Amino acid sequence: MSDFEGAAEALRVAVGASRLRVEPHGVRDVLLSFTVGDELRFAFDARPGDVASSLESVAMGRREDGRAWRLPVGPHTLIAGCSGSGKGSLFWSFAFGLAPAVRDGRVQLHGIDLKGGMEILMGRDLFTTSATSAAEAVAVLEMLVAWMQERAGQYAGRLRTHRPTADEPLHVVMIDELAALTAYCPDRDLQRRAETAINLICSQGRAPGFMVFACLQDPRKEVIPSRGLFTQMVGLRLKDLSETSMVLGEVAVLSGAHCHRITRDVPGTGYVLPEEGGHPVRVRAGYASDEAIREVASRFRTSTQIPVVVPEHGGEPSTRRPRRPRASEVRDD
Ligand SMILES: Nc1ncnc2c1ncn2[C@@H]1O[C@H](COP(=O)(O)OP(=O)(O)OP(=O)(O)O)[C@@H](O)[C@H]1O
Ligand SMILES: [Mg+2]
Numbered sequence: 319m320s321d322f323e324g325a326a327e328a329l330r331v332a333v334g335a336s337r338l339r340v341e342p343h344g345v346r347d348v349l350l351s352f353t354v355g356d357e358l359r360f361a362f363d364a365r366p367g368d369v370a371s372s373l374e375s376v377a378m379g380r381r382e383d384g385r386a387w388r389l390p391v392g393p394h395t396l397i398a399g400c401s402g403s404g405k406g407s408l409f410w411s412f413a414f415g416l417a418p419a420v421r422d423g424r425v426q427l428h429g430i431d432l433k434g435g436m437e438i439l440m441g442r443d444l445f446t447t448s449a450t451s452a453a454e455a456v457a458v459l460e461m462l463v464a465w466m467q468e469r470a471g472q473y474a475g476r477l478r479t480h481r482p483t484a485d486e487p488l489h490v491v492m493i494d495e496l497a498a499l500t501a502y503c504p505d506r507d508l509q510r511r512a513e514t515a516i517n518l519i520c521s522q523g524r525a526p527g528f529m530v531f532a533c534l535q536d537p538r539k540e541v542i543p544s545r546g547l548f549t550q551m552v553g554l555r556l557k558d559l560s561e562t563s564m565v566l567g568e569v570a571v572l573s574g575a576h577c578h579r580i581t582r583d584v585p586g587t588g589y590v591l592p593e594e595g596g597h598p599v600r601v602r603a604g605y606a607s608d609e610a611i612r613e614v615a616s617r618f619r620t621s622t623q624i625p626v627v628v629p630e631h632g633g634e635p636s637t638r639r640p641r642r643p644r645a646s647e648v649r650d651d
Contacts (some may be wrong), residue, residue, distance in 0.1 A: 322348050323572075337382070339597060340572050350486070357384045358587055361412065364407060364604030366614050367415035373482055376415025381393065382600040390593055391416070391488070394520045394530045394547060395586075396496075398537045398565045399554025399577075404532040404585030406437060406550060409494060412531055412604035413444055416490065417618035420444050423484030426622060428491045430455045433499035441611045443619035445492075452508040453628045455499055459515035460488055462528060462583065466519060469526040469612065480527030494530040501541040513544065518545035537564045552601075553577035554588035566591060570598045 322340045330338035334353035343349035358380060367376050375388040389395070389412065393651070397408045419425040419547040426446040429438035435450035442448050449455040482488035493499065502518070503509040520530050534542060537556070545564075553565040556577040566575045566589060575589040575598035606614075 319348055322350065324388060326350075330564070337526075337574070337600070341597065351638065353382060357382055358600065358602040361586070361602075361605045364411040364414050364553070364606040366417045366618065367606075369418040370421075371415075371419065373416075373419055373488065376412060377414065379603040380436050386635075387590075387601040387603075388503065388597075389415075389552075389590075391526060392529060393550035394523070394543065395532070395550040395552070396537075396542075396548035396565070397531075397533045397552045398552065398553075398556065398561070399533075399537075399588065400557055401536055402558075402582065402585060403495075403554035403580070404587070404603065405535075405554060407586040407603040407605050408588075409437060409492060409533055410441070410555070410605040410611055413441060413492065414604075417444060417614050419482065419488075420620050421471050421618040424481065424482040424487055424619065426489050428458050428489060429494075430491065430499070431494040432460065432503075433495055437494045438492070440608055441615035443615040443623075446620055447624050447626050449626055452499060452503045452505055452512065454626045455493075456508050456511045456515065457626050459491070459512055459519070462491065463515050463518050464599050465489070466523055466526055466528045470522060473526055479525060482527060485529065488527045488529065491516075491530045491532075493530070496532040496534045497536060497541045500543070517544050517547060520544060528637045533577045537561055539564075550568065552566065552588050552590050554586070555580040555582070562589075566598060566600070573597045 319342055326338050326340050328386060333352060335354050337353035339351040341349050350562045373391050375390045377386050378389045379387045381387045397405050399405050413427060416425045420427060427444055428447045429445040430449045431438040432452060438445060438448050447458045449458045499512040516530060519530055523529060539545065551565050553562055553575060554577065556562050558578050559571060562575060562577040563571045570591055577589055580587050588601060589598045590601055591598050
């Protein structure tokens with residue numbers, strides 16, 4: 319087996335294949351799978367999800383074998399990739415996939431974008447709350463922690479898994495650059511509070527229906543201490559092999575997850591580990607143009623938008639925390 323692994327690159331180049339996978343087959347055989355041609359070479363558009371979706375997973379794009387790439391909804395998800403690797407297309411493909419459920423109220427999205435709001439403001443009508451500063455992000459995250467704990471208390475001893483409905487929606491926190499909150503935030507107190515809230519949602523949110531979907535350029539532990547709390551990873555183009563193994567694990571690297579070999583000309587391309595186990599799969603997300611984002615946001619706009627209230631002078635958030643909207647506050651236009 320290791321002989322074949324050692325010769326894999328030479329074999330791949332010899333036959334002009336775009337990829338070669340080496341895996342054991344039974345006790346004595348080795349299976350070599352060559353990928354000739356590349357299903358993922360050409361970009362394609364992101365599309366809104368299926369209206370009747372059960373919300374178990376959303377269609378993000380394509381897999382290298384030509385099948386649809388679906389990402390499970392529920393596990394806390396980390397998208398890692400260097401600048402220009404196409405994190406934006408994964409962010410929007412996921413939001414597009416959930417958009418019909420946003421319109422019918424089964425999902426509420428909470429957007430956090432500390433890069434001046436460039437990413438989320440284009441599609442702001444999809445988001446129940448939008449935060450573009452660290453103080454706003456902390457207000458939103460702490461509000462969600464309170465809702466999560468309230469819901470978990472109601473479920474205790476009664477329900478083990480949450481099913482999204484308009485009365486009890488799935489809350490998805492979508493963060494464009496996680497490190498802006500957890501590592502590069504100049505205000506230490508806000509950084510600590512953001513980290514605590516994210517850790518709480520990641521460790522307790524799944525059962526009561528709260529999920530985090532975060533993008534990140536630099537996967538090192540100093541930048542994202544709570545990396546281990548994310549249970550679903552997508553590795554886009556990364557700087558080197560060590561970054562790839564930080565994101566997907568050493569075993570995945572050995573079995574063909576080569577994020578560090580993805581070229582710049584195929585943004586939105588990455589590797590995922592299939593939920594059912596097995597080898598890493600190369601995938602590509604659909605591309606969401608600015609016009610597409612505006613169009614989907616206006617077609618599937620949420621009927622629940624909550625203004626973010628930041629307590630003045632760092633006051634206790636519990637007194638000023640945005641309340642859960644009463645029916646009269648819910649926007650419906
Ligand atoms: N799936 C895709 N198909 C085709 N082109 C894409 C795709 N995703 C992104 N691009 C293009 O690649 C460029 C970089 O993408 P994007 O801005 O999403 O990167 P990023 O990872 O978010 O970078 P940064 O960390 O700097 O924000 C964009 O100009 C975009 O047009
Ligand atoms: Mg980006």
